[in-house]
Amino acid sequence: MTIPKTVKDIQSLTGRVAALTRFISKATDRCAPFFKALKGTKRNITWIAECDTAFSELKEYMGQALLLSTPEHGDILVIYLSVSVSAVSSVLIRSKDNAEHPVHYVSKALQDAQVRYPDIEKLAFARVVSAKCLRPYFQAHTIHVLTNQPLRQVLQKPETSGRLVKWAIELGEFDIHYKPRPAIRGQGCGPGLVLVSPDKVALEYALRFKFQASNNEAKYEALLAGLQLAKEMDAKQIQIFSDSQLVVHQVNQDFTAKDASMTAYLQHARHLLATFHAHSINQVPLSENSHADALARLASALEQGIGRHIHIEFLDQLSTQALLICTIDHSTTWIDPILQFLQNQTLPANSAEARRVRHRSARYLIINGSLYKRGFSLPYLRCLTPDEGHYVLPEIREGICGNHSGARSLAHKAIRQGYFWPPLHTDAQAFTQKCDKCQRFANIPQLPAEPLTAMISPWPFAQWGLDLIGPMPEGKGQVKYAVVAVDYFTKWAEAEALATITAARIETFVWQSIGCWPELLPEVLWSYHTTFHTSTGETPFSLSFGTEAVAPVEIGQPIYRTSTYDAKANDEQLALNLDFIDELCDQSSIRNDAYKQRIAKYYDSRVKPRAFKIGDWVMRKVSLATKNPTEGTLGPTWEGPYEIIKIYRPGTYQLRDPRGKMLPHPWNADNLKYYYK
Structure with missing residues (x-):
């Protein structure tokens, strides 16, 4: 069939396709360019390159239609x-x-x-x-x-x-x-993955299945293959990007795996993720995952001979069906000596240990082959090994009836459920410390983390912080924004309401509210030098000249020393005061040191030390700048975790997130707390 040249030719073509529509996949979409061509005049048709492509693809399809x-x-x-x-x-x-x-x-x-x-x-x-x-x-x-x-x-x-x-x-x-x-890859193809090293070297890898797999199973297989490959390459930190919403949210514990297959895959993935020091998984659009998707298509074309070298692995069965080799632990537990004594009257060789076992066994008995303890709160408590206890504690605290209780409450609940093992309270305390959600929603400590650090040479008004607030309810003059400037040392604040936020308005605010300080400097210095300071017991003026300055008000409303002023006697007394000024300064210095010690003693008495070392993982306090506005007052109070990579001085740390990105500035210990992993 030749390319249509007239309206009648196109109508004839679309009519034939309509008659054969039951044999043609997506017939309407294939003919869409022809319908556009008919929108021209009756004599002239709008035949473009898109129509040529559609016509060629239609001929090719009809030549090999199923x-x-x-x-x-x-x-x-x-x-x-x-x-x-x-x-x-x-x-x-x-x-x-x-x-x-x-x-x-x-x-x-x-x-x-x-x-x-x-x-x-x-x-x-x-x-x-x-x-x-x-x-x-x-x-x-x-x-x-x-x-x-x-x-x-x-x-x-x-x-x-x-x-x-x-x-x-x-x-x-x-x-x-x-x-x-089901995925197309479940019919003989498979997913693809790309592993990128920190120095931007990409390793291409593809899978090919010999079994049927759904889309979600194929995505999990790609995740497990990537994790296994990264583990074999001795990677310590891994950042994962997947276009599967289900896989990402299940691994991040946002979704619950209800299907047995998904539960098995999720457990396998978490087991592999636990081998890395840090990891993160994020969802990306399918359009941004085109590299891995292209590898999946290339894997299916293996038999057609592809010149590009790609690592392809053939899977005969689901990863969750692979045989697991488990190690059986035959080590002795605290139950064994008591059980052997009650069953066979066998005691340890050590006399002290034998006496201890005989004394303890009086409160134990065997029921149906299991060891029970005669309890005070309940008649019988099932005795568990520490490994069995590590299963019971998560199930009680985070299972279907869990409530994220504290350590003592968790231990008490385990007893009330009828279980016992000697380090029960210690294990409950260690387990609750490692709960990620409890650490994120923990209370913020109000006590300082480091002793008081005195500033010997302060420099007020040397550094300011600027911030914009709004939009707020509109006020007089249609103002609904505010610009605020705060001095880092004195906490002096300057603010101004604005109707709009522009560069010119901010520049005007800075010059009028902050840049005007040099003009007011003489007045500020005069006020500072003539003000009594509690720390020294003197004014800075008297420490410099040995006497108090005469204020302008003393001239307008004379007092005794200004009304009886004698220039000659005044000069003699000023000279004498200057001779005594060293003694006055020494006394003020002693008084100042004592004042600082009293303040430091009071401050340090409230300190609850929180010191960290390089390599520790910490949580950071959620601030107004980092708080998610959609979470409201019930949102988490801590975020992270972050790794400490540098200590500038005691109480000041440089942090790095799990992705390896260093935070832009150091953080004080007051904003940090230890993260239990």
């Missing part, structure tokens, strides 16, 4: 749905001999308001169109709709729109079941 299959009685048919901007399509599939054979293709163009349907409603519409076109098949067979979208939940929601309710009623007469859509 033969349609006829379903037999009792077959379960599968339907795949597809939507695009301008059309909805579907294909009815029959499975035979572990292969899928098409039965019928359906495609329909979207008209008017249908184009503006949300994607989930387009999927529902595609299912309705398929049911109408394939009604005999829907009536005679059980239909499995394979989709990863929540189509069933949307159609069964009571608050759905009118058309969705109507569609749900129309489809209610058929035997339709919804199943997760």
Whole structure:
């Protein structure tokens, strides 16, 4: 067939495609460029390069189109749905001999308001169109709709729109079941992954399955393969990016794994992640994961001969079905000596230990082969080994009836449940310390973490901090913003309300509120030098000249020393005071040191030391700048963890996040607390 040149030729082409639509996958989408070409005049058609491409692809497809299959009685048919901007399509599939054979293709163009349907409603519409076109098949067979979208939940929601309710009623007469859509890689292909080192060297790796796997199982297989590869390369920190929302949120404990397969994969992934010092996993759009997706396609083309060298691993079975080699621990526990004495009257060789076992065994007995202790709160307490206790504590505290209780409450609850082992309270204390969520929502200590550090040579007004506030409720003059400047040392604050935030307004504020300090400096210095200071017991002026300065008010309203002023006698007394000034300064210095010691003693008496060393992991206090505005007052009070990589001086630390990124400035110990891993 030649390329159409007239409107009649295009109409003839689309008519033939319409007649063969049951044999053509996504026929409407394939003909979309031809419909655009018909929008020209009757004599001239708008035939562009897109039309040439579509025409060539259609000819190529028709040359190798699959033969349609006829379903037999009792077959379960599968339907795949597809939507695009301008059309909805579907294909009815029959499975035979572990292969899928098409039965019928359906495609329909979207008209008017249908184009503006949300994607989930387009999927529902595609299912309705398929049911109408394939009604005999829907009536005679059980239909499995394979989709990863929540189509069933949307159609069964009571608050759905009118058309969705109507569609749900129309489809209610058929035997339709919804199943997760399996991955194409589950039919012989596999996922791809890219491992990038800190020096930007990329290692390409692909998997190929010899078994059926769903999309989620394939994503987990890629995650496990990447973790195993990073572990073998002796990586210490790993940052993971995946386009699977389910995998990312399950590993981050935001989603719960309810399916047995997903639970097994999640446990395997957590086991591998525990071997790294630090890790993080984040979701990325599929468009940003194109490199790994391309590797997955290349893996399927192995038999076609590809010149590019890619590491491909063949998996014969699911990773969760692989045999695990477990080590059995036969070490002696605290139960064994008591159990041997009660069963066989056997005592340890050491006389002191034998006397201790004989004395302790009086409170124990054996019931059905298990050791029990006669308790005070309950008649019998089941005795557990430390390993068994490590299972009981998480189950009681974080299980289905858990409440994240404290150490003593957790130990008491374990006793009330009927369990006992000697280091119960110690184990409960160690376990509760390591709870990540409890550490993030822990109270903020109000006591200082380091002793008082005196500033010997302060430099006030040398450094200011600027911040913008708003928008706030609009006030007089349409002001709804504020700019605030705070001096780092004296905490002196300057603020101004603004209607808009512009560079010119901020510059004006800085010059008027902060830059004006040199003009006021003489007044400030005069006030400072003539003010009595508690630390020295004197004014700075008297420490410099041996006498107090005469204030202007003493001239306007004379007092005794100004009204009896004698210049000659005054000069003699000033000279005498200057001779005594060294003694006055020494006394003031002693008084100042004593004052500082009193302040330091009071401050240090409240100190609860929190010292850290390099390599420790800490949590950082959540501030207004780092707080998530959507979490409100019930959000976490701590964030992290962060690793300490440098100590500037006691109480000041440089931090690094789990991804290896160093924080821009040091942090004080008052804002940090130890993170138990």
